[in-house]
Amino acid sequence: xxxxxxxxxxxxxxxxxxxxxxxxxxxxxxxxxxxxxxxxxxxxxxxxxxxxxxxxxxxxxxxxxxxxxxxxxxxxxxxxxxxxxxxxxxxxxxxxxxxxxxxxxxxxxxxxxxxxxxxxxxxxxxxxxxxxxxxxxxxxxxxxxxxxxxxxxxxxxxxxxxxxxxxxxxxxxxxxxxxxxxxxxxxxxxxxxxxxxxxxxxxxxxxxxxxxxxxxxxxxxxxxxxxxxxxxxxxxxxxxxxxxxxxxxxxxxxxxxxxxxxxxxxxxxxxxxxxxxxxxxxxxxxxxxxxxxxxxxxxxxxxxxxxxxxxxxxxxxxxxxxxxxxxxxxxxxxxxxxxxxxxxxxxxxxxxxxxxxxxxxxxxxxxxxxxxxxxxxxxxxxxxxxxxxxxxxxxxxxxxxxxxxxxxxxxxxxxxxxxxxxxxxxxxxxxxxxxxxxxxxxxxxxxxxxxxxxxxxxxxxxxxxxxxxxxxxx
Numbered sequence: 001x002x003x004x005x006x007x008x009x010x011x012x013x014x015x016x017x018x019x020x021x022x023x024x025x026x027x028x029x030x031x032x033x034x035x036x037x038x039x040x041x042x043x044x045x046x047x048x049x050x051x052x053x054x055x056x057x058x059x060x061x062x063x064x065x066x067x068x069x070x071x072x073x074x075x076x077x078x079x080x081x082x083x084x085x086x087x088x089x090x091x092x093x094x095x096x097x098x099x100x101x102x103x104x105x106x107x108x109x110x111x112x113x114x115x116x117x118x119x120x121x122x123x124x125x126x127x128x129x130x131x132x133x134x135x136x137x138x139x140x141x142x143x144x145x146x147x148x149x150x151x152x153x154x155x156x157x158x159x160x161x162x163x164x165x166x167x168x169x170x171x172x173x174x175x176x177x178x179x180x181x182x183x184x185x186x187x188x189x190x191x192x193x194x195x196x197x198x199x200x201x202x203x204x205x206x207x208x209x210x211x212x213x214x215x216x217x218x219x220x221x222x223x224x225x226x227x228x229x230x231x232x233x234x235x236x237x238x239x240x241x242x243x244x245x246x247x248x249x250x251x252x253x254x255x256x257x258x259x260x261x262x263x264x265x266x267x268x269x270x271x272x273x274x275x276x277x278x279x280x281x282x283x284x285x286x287x288x289x290x291x292x293x294x295x296x297x298x299x300x301x302x303x304x305x306x307x308x309x310x311x312x313x314x315x316x317x318x319x320x321x322x323x324x325x326x327x328x329x330x331x332x333x334x335x336x337x338x339x340x341x342x343x344x345x346x347x348x349x350x351x352x353x354x355x356x357x358x359x360x361x362x363x364x365x366x367x368x369x370x371x372x373x374x375x376x377x378x379x380x381x382x383x384x385x386x387x388x389x390x391x392x393x394x395x396x397x398x399x400x401x402x403x404x405x406x407x408x409x410x411x412x413x414x415x416x417x418x419x420x421x422x423x424x425x426x427x428x429x430x431x432x433x434x435x436x437x438x439x440x441x442x443x444x445x446x447x448x449x450x451x452x453x454x455x456x457x458x459x460x461x462x463x464x465x466x467x468x469x470x471x472x473x474x
Contacts, residue, residue, distance in 0.1 A: 110414035113160035116406070117181045119189035119199075120144060121169040139395045140191075143213070145388055146399025147188075149380065154407040161407065168195060176202045184208060185415050186406060191215060200227050209418060213402050216367075217454070223440055225452040228418060230402060230433075232460050235270050237365045238315070240460035241341055242274040244363075244473070245311055249339070251275065251285035254311045255303050259321055260291040267315035287313070295321045300328045310338050317345035319353075326356040335360065347463075347470060357465035363473055368394050368430045369461040371472070377429055397430035405433055421455050434459040 120140035127134070133141065144165065151163065164180040168190040175181060176198070190199055191214040203210035204224045216231040232240070245254065256271055258264035268289050275287055292298050295318075304310045312329070316322060322342065329338050344366045346353075356362070370377055380400065384392040392400075405426060409417035412424075421435035440453040464473035 109416055111185070113162065114186070114410050114415070115180070115184045116161060116163045116186040116188060117184040118144070118147060118163055118165045119168040119175065119181075119187060119191075120165070121190070121192060122167040123169050124167045125169075142393050142395035143399035145384070146392060146396035146401075147403045149384055149387065149396075150400045150403035150407065153404065157407065157411060159407075159411050161410070168192065172198075182206070186211060186410070188402060188406065189213065200224055203227065209415065211402060211406060213398055222453070223451050224454055225418060225437075227454040228421070228435065229454055229456040230398075231367050232457050234267070235274075236456065236458055237344070237460055238267070238270040239274040239277075240462065241313065241365050242271055242278055244462045245313070245341060246275070246278050249309060249311050251279075251287060253305065253309050254287040254313060256287050256289045257303075257312050257314045257325065258291060258316050259295050259318070260293050264316050264318075265289075265291050271313060271315070292321075296324055298328070300325070300332055301334075304329075304332055304334045304338060306334075308337065310334075311341065312338065313341045315343060317343050319349050322346065322349070323353055323356075326353065326360060326362075330356055330359055339363070341365075354465065354468070358468070361464060361466070363462060363464045364470065366461045366463050366470070367457075368398070369463060369470075369472060370394065370397055370430050374429070380429055394430060401428035401430055401433075404428070418455055425459075431457075431461060432459040433457055 122140050123134040123137045172195050186209045188211045193215050196212055196215045199210055203226045209226050211228045213230045216233045256268045272286060290303055329335055340360050340362045342362055342364045344364055346364050413420045425434045435455045436458050437452045438454050438456050439451045462473045463470040
């Protein structure tokens with residue numbers, strides 16, 4: 001069986017380089033299905049000038065009993081043309097029940113084909129002929145490139161998937177009314193903080209799976225069993241930090257440190273709550289707390305224990321404050337007895353801080369860790385470079401892992417796959433997916449499924465700065 005690729009499914013120059021390309025083309029916006037039997041545009045590619053939303057790309061695979069489903073790209077007239085994204089004219093087959101098949105293993109609803117809407121901020125309105133890509137769109141393009149590699153791999157699998165790639169920055173108010181969004185089984189994105197709540201509400205009301213790849217929400221009001229959060233929340237980061245340090249240190253060795261500001265001292269409670277939960281099966285006590293009034297004029301000496309280890313946990317991502325704190329710890333004659341836990345944002349601080357990270361053995365939590373020695377990572381990097389002439393970054397890994405995992409879950413469980421997430425932990429290229437239901441607090445309600453607020457990835461990588469880089473601290 002052959003896998004046929006017609007044309008380029010991405011930008012010829014990938015739009016990851018310095019020039020834009022004609023992948024980004026207008027498509028009509030409509031809340032109604034197309035009038036033709038096939039679901040390409042129904043106006044020969046004409047665009048409503050007031051529509052605003054942009055269809056970036058559409059990919060569809062068609063089942064063939066004698067071959068693996070090809071990925072093809074065509075123009076809106078149905079003629080093959082490279083490098084322009086395009087609409088597939090011939091779709092996957094369906095049965096007389098609208099393509100819905102009930103799986104005999106009771107996994108839920110299994111369909112002959114699935115629709116996924118990929119909503120990313122491409123800023124297509126800012127593209128000019130032959131001009132440079134908007135810098136704001138770069139992470140979306142990198143994510144999309146990872147998705148493309150995943151789609152190449154998934155095209156060898158025996159199921160049909162149509163992916164509509166849409167610019168979420170074109171006109172978000174009209175985006176959710178689009179036919180290719182309203183008919184989607186899965187929404188991957190949007191990623192903008194301001195657009196996530198509306199999408200959560202839309203997905204919950206329409207019973208569509210919404211996978212949020214970037215924005216880590218905290219508490220979710222009401223039940224939403226269709227919302228999947230890929231990035232662990234701050235609460236989950238804190239819980240994992242506590243779990244990590246409690247296997248190494250005693251409670252009375254730990255000091256929570258932050259500026260006396262609501263947005264920092266309020267984070268102390270997340271650690272204290274996690275410690276209290278952990279203490280149900282371990283030794284008790286509360287962590288000491290140190291709220292600093294003057295973020296430049298303070299002394300660390302009163303908080304460093306005279307004997308034994310002192311563990312500073314610093315839930316702050318203010319670079320100036322963190323730099324001052326680490327310098328004062330490094331200058332202490334008892335710095336050898338100090339361990340520091342920081343936040344993932346520290347990994348993006350100025351490189352001048354790395355010498356302090358090294359001398360203090362700084363640990364941070366992170367939702368991402370790519371092991372360059374892993375053979376699967378090496379293979380992905382080589383495949384990515386061969387396709388796009390550049391190396392993948394963390395956004396590319398995230399796009400690939402999300403798309404591969406969604407594809408696997410759709411194949412195995414159909415559109416009810418969220419309720420089986422707990423049964424399918426998986427080590428992926430940039431982290432590990434370990435999803436669990438987060439329940440809203442409801443009194444006297446025994447139906448826990450109806451109280452799922454979201455599914456959230458609970459896995460956090462614990463890293464330590466060693467030999468010039470952050471490495472897994474196992």
